[in-house]
Amino acid sequence: MAKPDMVMYEEEYRALQEIISRLQVDSASKVVFLVDKNGQQIAASGDVRSIDATSLASLTAGNVAATDGLAKLIGEKEFSLLFHEGEKDNLHISIVGKRGILVVIFDQTSSLALVRLRVKRASRELAEIFEKVELRAQTSSTTTSNFESPFSEITDEDIDKLFGD
């Protein structure tokens, strides 16, 4: 595999969740999502029910990937920030560490300046946690850990059951 699987434990998840919840309040935004570059949602805060979070995660990752491709075409490493302005709601998308994408949805009760300011701080904190997760993934793929994976005993029947056989 190109990269080790991303495994997130309770403690890291809680830490990420806490940071984005704080970001959502401090930036006076409607919703904050944390997704990974492959299009999977990691955490969310705010009025999450109003949005199809799964589609949002996948389209954001597609958007970031396409913009990444554009950056490389003109000789840039990446565009670390994307901003989409709507009539009512705006979308602020930024890259966090190597793997994360932070999506902030806000309206006129906040401002781009405030969102940018708050995102900057939160990004640093999030990047630290991502680094920890990454580091652990690398070390556990090179050394045999004592941790017993719950998937070590997946059987054919388990898989058949998923398909309702």
Next chain:
Amino acid sequence: MTFINYASREINCKIVYYGPGLCGKTTNIQWIHEQANPEKRGKLVSLATETDRTLFFDFLPLDMGTVKGFKVRFHLYTVPGQVFYDASRKLILRGCDGVIFVADSQRPRLEANIESIANLATNLKDNGFDIRTIPYVLQLNKRDMPTAAPIQEMEELLRFRNEPMIEAVASRGVGVIDTLKACARQILMELQRS
């Protein structure tokens, strides 16, 4: 890259449908979307042109149930098949856990299939994957077409690693679930090994 979340007890896997233009990649996931229990499927997102040709990707999230107490979720993606969308194809393969190659059985499309597999190998390699080891299924689609080439001939041309090979007519749903299942099986078994 499978994403295992111990906090929410979820496993997320990404499966990409690959193949030449008009081979039926979108038809595969449209059929899955139509048949799936509405509670288990997410919204089908299609980024297509006005003439319904895939422009960037189609995306369908599917909740499959649980394995060992973990909710299993598949994210199905298709790539645009047309040759000039190669940059987009490469992006979509990023972080995938398995690939389903949808081959067009019609004789005039045999060469396009071969080219597309070669293109897949290159794009996988650029993303750090090896086409010889990644979970992979070969689907022979459009078996109902009058110009469909014999199975044996297609196997000789397209099958290269003893991968599961499934005959299909995606427009009628024949072989669609079997194909997905064959890929899912390999991905989950891979999870077991790692």
